[in-house]
Amino acid sequence: MNNKFLTGQAVILAAGESSRFWPLNYRHKSLIKIMGRSLIWYTINDLKKAGVKEAIIVQGIKKDIEIELKNEKFKNLKIKYAIQEEPTGTGGAVLAAKNLIKGPFFVLNAERVDAKECLKLFSQKINDKKEINLLVCPTSTPWLFGVVRLDNDRIIELVEKPEKGKEPSNFKVPGIYFFPREFLSYLEKVPSHPYSLWNAFNLWLKEKEARAVFASQEENIHLKYPWDTFDIARYLMKNYLKGKIGENVSIAKSAIVEKGVYIGDNTKVFERAIIKAPGYIGNNCIIGNNALLRENCDLEDEALVGSFAELKNTIFQKDVHVHSGYFGDTIFGENCRTGSGTVIGNVRLDRENVKSVVKGERIDTGLRKLGAIIGNGARIGINASFMPGVLVGSNCAIGPASLVRENIEDNTKFYSKFEGVFKKQE
Template identity: 40%
Template sequence: MQVVLLAAGQSSRFYPFNKEHKSLISVMGKSIIVHTIESINKKSGIEKFLIVTDPKNEARQILGDGSDLGVKVEYVILEKPTGMGDALLAAEKKIFDNFFLVHSYHVDFPEIVENFDLENPSDSTLFIKKEKDITGFGIVTLDGKSVTSVVEKPENSSSLSDNKIVGIYFLKKDFIPTLKKIKPEHYSFEKALDEYAKQGKLKAEVIKSDTVTLKYPWDLLGLKNYLLSHAKKSISLKASISDSAKLEGLIIVEDGAVISDNSIIKGPCFIGKNVFVGTNSLVRDGSCLEENVKVGAFMEIKNSLVMEGTTFHSGYLGDSLIGKDCKIGSQFNTANVRLDRGNVRVLVNDKKIDTGMKYLGGIVGNDVLVGGNVSVMPGVIVGDNVNIGPSTTVMKNIPPNTVFYTKFKEHVEKSRK
């Protein structure tokens, strides 16, 4: 059996972290695609992986031939990311067996296939979950376990079905001829599934566990929390931890990390290689500090992902995402909840998206420079290579490659005394 992993294309919805494929982002010291391969291999024993990627093929730099992970990895280059159908047809010549087709962020593969017969699968199967709100997802209609139709993102999905496709498919090789008969377009894969279902060849497996998705950047928080919930406590002997520091709960501390005097780490948390946590700082509740992150004194970080090489002084970071190589001044604060306690809404592609989250702070891209005393409001996105001046409150999204600051008017007059 083989696994075809989809790792091509850039998603405008994933801005500002869409310069590389989202599965290449590092969480807990490994790229997401590595977590996915490891989880699939551990659960199923499958060793053959086919990665469909774009011409840059950055996945190869991370995975190589797969030998470091105990698997065999091959690559298929998709010149233009025009949909799952084209991706699968590009891989056709290297598909020699029945196969799983998996989005490369599905680190939760083991839970999704928990009740599926991996040893002797008899039918092509897609995995579905019943949801109240399935806006923006493909859906299926069923007759028992048999799929009767597949519809990709219908305008009025609630009237058709509440069965959401979760993005993992087990397909027999005879699905390929059906796909080849469909006119090439963005949703040719879904149309082929629909035709395949009408031939009586497609079953559905209903899952009950929550699933990982990675449609928007804030979904990284859920993926991070999933990985932390499945991690084991590990404190490197090559880390330097002050005697006055307190570590509570499930915590991973990697080589070269420094945790300074009176700092508190409340798990679950991940402290990556060569991370520095300054004096009297608090890191808590699902925070991940990736390699070479520096946190100054008197900083609090809660349920946030901070990517490689970013530095802070002091302040509060809550329920936020911070990109690579940012330099952030003192008293940086993210507001992470609306005053009316409603769901945080984020402007994506000129459309306000309801995140469904009561708590969400800032989303900051790579190479951002931030002056002192800056505040970022809930759900605000800051693009790459932005300079934010001191004493600025960021109330709206900032486009990349810009300078953003609040103007102050000086007033000087002679004292009346």
């Protein structure tokens, strides 16, 4: 393994608006938590394991990444911060870190929790630190992505979302790069633009070499839409989760907690509750009588699951309380409350893929099972129902017995109108 290229710097991109991640984009999307840690923590930890010595995190003006990580320590890895004043794209983010970059460097997104695996592929490939190397992986839908035109492993051109049927290859670019520092001068030559990195790359190709680093299978670690969080959560549970019962935990004798479930400190599991593995329950949680938590549930601190509730492949951020009902393939932001009888549908009647509307565009999620994605501070009345794939903004109130069939914007009250009918008894 050619580790000498893995001991330098990595630029982590964490300044974007995350607009397609709504309604969970109240902070940068890499700050969503799985198993008690933000996604960017896992990325940094993996970079450290790969041998990177310095991470430069490009964040927005709110400095939310710096605030989140201020108490974290990563042995043998130094963290520096750069500010991207406006979210003008990847190229602008890299230039924001220019004064901190000292030599050849990696660039990757903040949610690349599989960074060690990816950098291992680079370490087996890189032979010349004066060449650009970038990760490519196969895709069955190349027209949806940026793809490469290749001559064996030599990159001829980057093409953004080619016309269907005219794709130069089926290898997409998932966004992990190795650049010589000289590349920064090419970035400075092109106009500021969301695709300035790619424009600079193609300018580089007119004069210099770039090589593809091939991944053997289509990657599933990406975080464009909120439902992409499920794949990342499963990856992290597979690679990080260890069954453990914390301190001062109360588990009723009739409750069933499978091996491979993590339960945090001061959590209570009441009679006849069932928790399937893999699963994560944080600190100070309550799992009520007869509750069923099926596989791949992640409940962050201070969660409450009421009696007879059923959860399946569901993620709660901090301080979410639900009463009885069904919550399948669903994500709740922080500080949410639901009344009893809440039902979140996660499968279409025709069993086709669930569609969801993002920024006005109806998207095929690629998932046959997807419930609702609900932002921070939601208040949901009794017997409310949600159709598969709906997105509910932060600080929304949903009236009792309402049927949510479409997205609800932030700070909205929504209720279904009913008409009472009164007749005299004869």
